[in-house]
Amino acid sequence: MVDNIEKRLATLRSASTIEARAHEVHLELWNNRYDLFVDKVPSHPLESVEPAVALSMKGFRVVTDPCLGEMWNEGRRVRVAGVVDQDARLVKISPNLDGQERRFTTGHELGHVVEHPGMTLHRDRALSGHMPRKDNMEREADLFSSCFLMPARHVLNEFYARFGMHVFRMNEDTAFGFLLGNYQGCRKKIKLQRDASILSATASHFMGRHFLPLNQFFGVSPVAMAIRLEEVGLVEPDSAKWVR
């Protein structure tokens, strides 16, 4: 099991520079934990995965600002969720976000700071819905936030601890494990890769055991968790193709 996870981590980090850079920020946070976390020093690496602390480590101030206004985004007028001003070394986050959106947006702004250091004033909407953003830099900042908030090592470990699988497969046994009802009914409900990812991202029980759903464990929305499970290869395009 350990070898399998180490091999997958090495593959992920060599395939994606963003994955590797998010990991570098994790190490930096952990190595500097005594200086960065004054109130409570983390006793586990996951406790140091705080995007606002990482931004302050990079010399940025993070403030809540109720006056961020609106912006045009992909043809729609939407509320601004976050702003990064790299010249002023300032990140502003809207107070109108739930905890999961706030965490992801702060991670997204951290992504711009790490991946796009020349970028000056930039405004963002919150990530919602199932569609990836169209703009390249936006997709990179989302991927950074995803890699940062849900470190691959911990996602692989926590997934295996809950489901005992290294790749999710929909079949009669897994349908039974999730108490999804009869086989035909389940096949209608779980048809696409994303259906299988959302199911495993939000499940609170499997094969009679109860646990904290993965999305709650990592403090992210069901969609953000589902996308991460796909990124690290735990839910593959054919995971929802039922095998008997």
Ligand SMILES: [Zn+2]
């Ligand atoms: Zn952005």
